[in-house]
Amino acid sequence: xxxxxxxxxxxxxxxxxxxxxxxxxxxxxxxxxxxxxxxxxxxxxxxxxxxxxxxxxxxxxxxxxxxxxxxxxxxxxxxxxxxxxxxxxxxxxxxxxxxxxxxxxxxxxxxxxxxxxxxxxxxxxxxxxxxxxxxxxxxxxxxxxxxxxxxxxxxxxxxxxxxxxxxxxxxxxxxxxxxxxxxxxxxxxxxxxxxxxxxxxxxxxxxxxxxxxxxxxxxxxxxxxxxxxxxxxxxxxxxxxxxxxxxxxxxxxxxxxxxxxxxxxxxxxxxxxxxxxxxxxxxxxxxxxxxxxxxxxxxxxxxxxxxxxxxxxxxxxxxxxxxxxxxxxxxxxxxxxxxxxxxxxxxxxxxxxxxxxxxxxxxxxxxxxxxxxxxxxxxxxxxxxxxxxxxxxxxxxxxxxxxxxxxxxxxxxxxxxxxxxxxxxxxxxxxxxxxxxxxxx
Amino acid sequence: xxxxxxxxxxxxxxxxxxxxxxxxxxxxxxxxxxxxxxxxxxxxxxxxxxxxxxxxxxxxxxxxxxxxxxxxxxxxxxxxxxxxxxxxxxxxxxxxxxxxxxxxxxxxxxxxxxxxxxxxxxxxxxxxxxxxxxxxxxxxxxxxxxxxxxxxxxxxxxxxxxxxxxxxxxxxxxxxxxxxxxxxxxxxxxxxxxxxxxxxxxxxxxxxxxxxxxxxxxxxxxxxxxxxxxxxxxxxxxxxxxxxxxxxxxxxxxxxxxxxxxxxxxxxxxxxxxxxxxxxxxxxxxxxxxxxxxxxxxxxxxxxxxxxxxxxxxxxxxxxxxxxxx
Numbered sequence: 001x002x003x004x005x006x007x008x009x010x011x012x013x014x015x016x017x018x019x020x021x022x023x024x025x026x027x028x029x030x031x032x033x034x035x036x037x038x039x040x041x042x043x044x045x046x047x048x049x050x051x052x053x054x055x056x057x058x059x060x061x062x063x064x065x066x067x068x069x070x071x072x073x074x075x076x077x078x079x080x081x082x083x084x085x086x087x088x089x090x091x092x093x094x095x096x097x098x099x100x101x102x103x104x105x106x107x108x109x110x111x112x113x114x115x116x117x118x119x120x121x122x123x124x125x126x127x128x129x130x131x132x133x134x135x136x137x138x139x140x141x142x143x144x145x146x147x148x149x150x151x152x153x154x155x156x157x158x159x160x161x162x163x164x165x166x167x168x169x170x171x172x173x174x175x176x177x178x179x180x181x182x183x184x185x186x187x188x189x190x191x192x193x194x195x196x197x198x199x200x201x202x203x204x205x206x207x208x209x210x211x212x213x214x215x216x217x218x219x220x221x222x223x224x225x226x227x228x229x230x231x232x233x234x235x236x237x238x239x240x241x242x243x244x245x246x247x248x249x250x251x252x253x254x255x256x257x258x259x260x261x262x263x264x265x266x267x268x269x270x271x272x273x274x275x276x277x278x279x280x281x282x283x284x285x286x287x288x289x290x291x292x293x294x295x296x297x298x299x300x301x302x303x304x305x306x307x308x309x310x311x312x313x314x315x316x317x318x319x320x321x322x323x324x325x326x327x328x329x330x331x332x333x334x335x336x337x338x339x340x341x342x343x344x345x346x347x348x349x350x351x352x353x354x355x356x357x358x359x360x361x362x363x364x365x366x367x368x369x370x371x372x373x374x375x376x377x378x379x380x381x382x383x384x385x386x387x388x389x390x391x392x393x394x395x396x397x398x399x400x401x402x403x404x405x406x407x408x409x410x411x412x413x414x415x416x417x418x419x420x421x422x423x424x425x426x427x428x429x430x431x432x433x434x435x436x437x438x439x440x441x
Numbered sequence: 442x443x444x445x446x447x448x449x450x451x452x453x454x455x456x457x458x459x460x461x462x463x464x465x466x467x468x469x470x471x472x473x474x475x476x477x478x479x480x481x482x483x484x485x486x487x488x489x490x491x492x493x494x495x496x497x498x499x500x501x502x503x504x505x506x507x508x509x510x511x512x513x514x515x516x517x518x519x520x521x522x523x524x525x526x527x528x529x530x531x532x533x534x535x536x537x538x539x540x541x542x543x544x545x546x547x548x549x550x551x552x553x554x555x556x557x558x559x560x561x562x563x564x565x566x567x568x569x570x571x572x573x574x575x576x577x578x579x580x581x582x583x584x585x586x587x588x589x590x591x592x593x594x595x596x597x598x599x600x601x602x603x604x605x606x607x608x609x610x611x612x613x614x615x616x617x618x619x620x621x622x623x624x625x626x627x628x629x630x631x632x633x634x635x636x637x638x639x640x641x642x643x644x645x646x647x648x649x650x651x652x653x654x655x656x657x658x659x660x661x662x663x664x665x666x667x668x669x670x671x672x673x674x675x676x677x678x679x680x681x682x683x684x685x686x687x688x689x690x691x692x693x694x695x696x697x698x699x700x701x702x703x704x705x706x707x708x709x710x711x712x713x714x715x716x717x718x719x720x721x722x723x724x725x726x727x728x729x730x731x732x733x734x735x736x737x738x739x740x741x742x743x744x745x746x747x748x749x750x751x752x753x754x755x756x757x758x759x760x761x762x763x764x765x766x767x
Contacts, residue, residue: 013453089447165453237755250756322446329451336445356446358454362515365459365557366698368649376755379703382747402754407451414457415557421449 009375010230010238011408013329015204016165016288022296024172024284027312033076033099033303034340035061036086040132041139042068047095053080056108058279061097064127070140070343071130074108075281075301076101089325089332089339096340099303113277122191129273130280130343135159135170135234135263136326138344141270144260145192154258156188156197157243158267161227161234163202164327166288167347170264172297173284174201174208177268182215182222184267187274189221197222199264200243202229231329232406236261238375250402265346285341287313289350291320300341306348307337322356324349329407359416370409370419376402380409380419387426392433400426459556463516465647466693469638470523473689476621476631480585481531485627489526491535495542496522503551517556521545524564524693527628528686528733529571532583532591537575541567561740562700565690565733572733582624594624597684598729601677606724607670608677618683629686639692648696651708652715656691657682659716660723668724687719690732700740707743707750714739 038044045062049055055074062072078101086096114125127142147153158181162170173181185197201209203226216222227233227242237248239261246257254261269280281302288295293314300309306323310316324331325345341348370380379398386394400423409419477485500518504511512518522542529538545567553559572579583591600612613623621631629635642648661678669675682688695701695715702711715735722731 011455013455241755247756249758250754252756320445322448322452324450324452326450328453331450331452333447333450333452334445335447351452353446356452358448358452359458362459363512363555363557365462365517366703367459367462368698368703369457371703372649377752378754379751381703398751399754399757402756405450411451411453412455412457414455414459414462416454416458418449420451424449 009373009377009408010232010406011373011411012229013165013231013411015229017168017171017204019166019168019286019288019295019297020171022168022172024176024297024299025312026299027301027304027309029076029101029103029105029301030304030308031101032081032305033074033078033101033301034084034086034305034338035072035074035097035099035303036088036094036340036342037062037072037096038094039072039138039302039342039344040070041137042066042070042143044094045069045072047083047097049080049097051080051082054078055080055099056106058111058281059108060110064140068140068143070132070142071128071279073130073279073281074099075303077104077106078102086339087335089334107278111277111279114274116187116191116274119191119193122187125274126270128279129270131266131269131273132280132343133263134265134269134283134344134346136164136330136344136346138342141262141266144262145188147192147255147260151255152258153192153194153255153260154196155244155260156185156194157240157254157259157261158185158197158199158264159234159236159239159261160199160201160205160208160264161239162205163229163231163234164329164331164347165231166349167286167327169284169286169297169346171205171208172286173265173268174205174211178208178211178215180268180271181212181264182219184269184271185222186219187271188262188267194260195221198243199224200227200233200239201225202227202233204229231408232375232404235375235404235406237404250399280343283341283343283345285309285345286347287349288347289324290355291316291318291350291352293317300345302343303340305338305340306334309341309348310337310350316350318352320350321353322351324351329411330405358410361417362415364415364417367414369412369414373408373412375406375408376404378403380423381417383426384417384419384422387422387429390429392429395426395430401430403427459515459517462647463520465642465645466520467516467523469641469647470527470628470693472634472637473527473628473631474523476634477527477531477627480621480630481583481627482585482591485526485531488529488531488533488535488538488627489523492526492529492538492542493519493522495539496525496546499543499546500551503547504555507551509555512555515556518546521550521563524628525567527689527693528564528568528626530579530582530625531627532581533571533578537571537578541571544570557699559699560743561737562694562697565694565737565740569733569737584622584624596624596729597680598723601680601684602723602729605670606668606676608680613684615680615683618680623684625684626686626689629689632683632688635688635692639688642692642696648692649705649708651705652696652701652712653691655709655712656695656715656719657687659713660687660719661716663717663720664724667720681720681723685723685730686732690715690719690736694732695736695739700743702743702746702750704747704750704752706752707746710746710750711739711743714742
């Protein structure tokens with residue numbers, strides 16, 4: 001067992017994994033689909049359709065033209081009813097295709113089993129599938145899988161830690177499609193000549209461990225390792241450290257220590273794509289929160305308005321005050337139920353006003369709890385103060401840039417200070433300052 | 442539908458609050474307060490109540506006057522008032538306690554920005570100001586005799602100093618130090634009660650064990666090594682850490698969040714520094730007791746300690762120094 005050290009850090013929020021045993025259920029087609037041209041980290045896609053066009057299931061709507069980007073495909077057959085600039089929670093606007101489904105779900109003629117005999121073809125297939133990290137980060141998979149020249153991937157880490165409260169979408173994949181996960185892993189290992197893979201699962205999911213272990217008996221390259229249940233165990237850097245004892249260098253990537261990390265849902269999607277050629281157009285979403293009538297796991301066509309997904313789960317029992325896309329620790333609060341489900345949407349949570357209340361922010365009492373829990377060994381309280389007075393030198397000295405925004409500091413703060421938010425502020429200030437410096441030189 | 446709340450993640454928070462932490466501290470002070478009542482009588486309770494009232498009223502008044510958000514509900518003023526009382530002699534005139542409470546809250550805490558901003562421990566600073574201003578009443582000790590009346594006595598540390606570090610037969614025994622049957626400040630005499638309160642703070646994770654352990658350990662070592670009547674390593678270190686204000690100081694005062702380092706390495710330095718200074722003052726300075734001065738001196742060093750114990754972010758190479766920034 002490696003990496004015990006960081007586990008003394010982090011936090012232990014209540015699991016709330018009430019949807020643990022909820023079989024995934026396919027949601028009925030919505031009457032409107034919104035497909036943003038950017039559902040990933042990286043550059044937006046180039047729009048390929050126009051108003052009035054008829055599109056089919058799996059048809060390319062947006063083409064990824066930059067290196068870090070991912071194609072967007074239609075999840076329905078129907079008619080493009082408009083192109084809008086949808087406002088995202090961060091305030092930016094993203095070009096978005098609105099489609100009215102015709103209910104026929106006609107497959108696009110362009111769909112065929114991808115060729116994947118060489119590593120290059122394999123990576124091309126991954127790129128064509130439109131896959132991005134399904135664990136919530138949304139990083140384009142083909143970019144992640146491609147080792148830069150001179151670097152070799154020694155290990156594939158498959159992330160099934162699922163340390164965020166409420167979310168059971170990874171767990172359900174292990175229970176419902178363990179074969180797909182293992183096949184996906186084997187394909188990646190084979191095609192990219194990666195010698196071994198480790199699946200990391202937290203110790204509160206013994207059934208999943210059992211299920212996966214049974215399937216890997218014949219493949220010595222793959223092991224399942226049990227992790228202590230602790231948030232943020234599933235954060236890339238923490239996960240790698242826990243499983244291998246390797247520390248991703250500050251400011252670096254997992255590949256710097258020879259590792260690629262992928263979510264379980266991502267690897268099993270690859271398995272299905274390689275055999276069917278159907279790109280990423282649906283995904284499993286955990287629907288939960290204290291006011292959802294029938295919490296569960298829904299298989300949702302991408303682009304479905306979140307309000308529709310909640311309706312499928314019986315709607316709300318009380319007035320919603322906060323809707324979160326993702327987990328309660330790192331998810332994004334939505335301003336509208338019309339926002340679409342996107343590739344990285346692993347959960348949709350709804351809370352009433354009482355549950356959404358984080359309490360009034362009061363003065364820091366210097367209790368040091370944020371320091372105790374920070375998995376990156378930062379001093380959130382000090383960064384908070386430096387960010388509030390825009391002290392860039394101090395932010396630099398405090399290593400603010402290393403924050404992984406896991407939210408442990410804000411979670412634990414007895415004064416309800418928005419520490420994680422000020423970390424984001426700090427990074428933004430540093431970026432602004434370095435851009436300024438750059439322009440002077 | 443009404444408007445949705447938009448805020449930055451995380452969207453949940455633990456149920457901890459500043460007020461809850463303060464209430465834990467108050468609970469931890471109960472055993473010492475009870476022991477004070479047993480050995481010093483009802484006057485110790487009166488003085489405690491007065492000191493708390495003085496602190497809360499001062500905080501209320503100054504926040505109003507400065508037009509700041511009201512903060513008395515966080516209970517930190519109650520903690521300060523209570524701790525101040527426990528650091529006062531049982532027979533101190535009541536008005537001096539009121540004055541002390543005023544100094545602690547207004548001068549030391551609020552004029553520097555309120556909770557979390559003061560750089561010296563409010564209760565201890567007020568105690569030291571009182572000690573210097575009213576040296577007589579602040580060093581007059583009494584304890585309940587056979588009857589209900591209090592009889593004048595000396596503190597164990599004063600006796601120890603007089604005896605040159607030797608524990609004489611007519612001096613208080615370990616059992617007296619444990620129970621609190623000795624002269625001293627209201628809340629400092631019963632080692633057992635303080636250990637109980639300290640344990641409660643540790644179990645509730647209100648404080649980390651680093652400062653109390655290093656503080657007590659260092660004083661024990663130092664007084665054992667240098668405090669003996671017959672040369673090196675003959676001192677009674679245990680007698681030292683069971684008497685005077687050191688247990689109250691180590692568990693309740695040196696661990697004060699605002700005035701102690703935020704990093705674990707810093708906490709070690711704080712504890713060792715307090716322990717060493719306490720030992721030096723007790724053995725070699727004019728005063729028999731040095732806990733208050735030791736903690737206050739270390740308080741002043743805290744910003745410096747924090748500065749030099751800044752941890753390296755995860756994944757920063759051990760060698761090479763500097764701060765990691767991509």
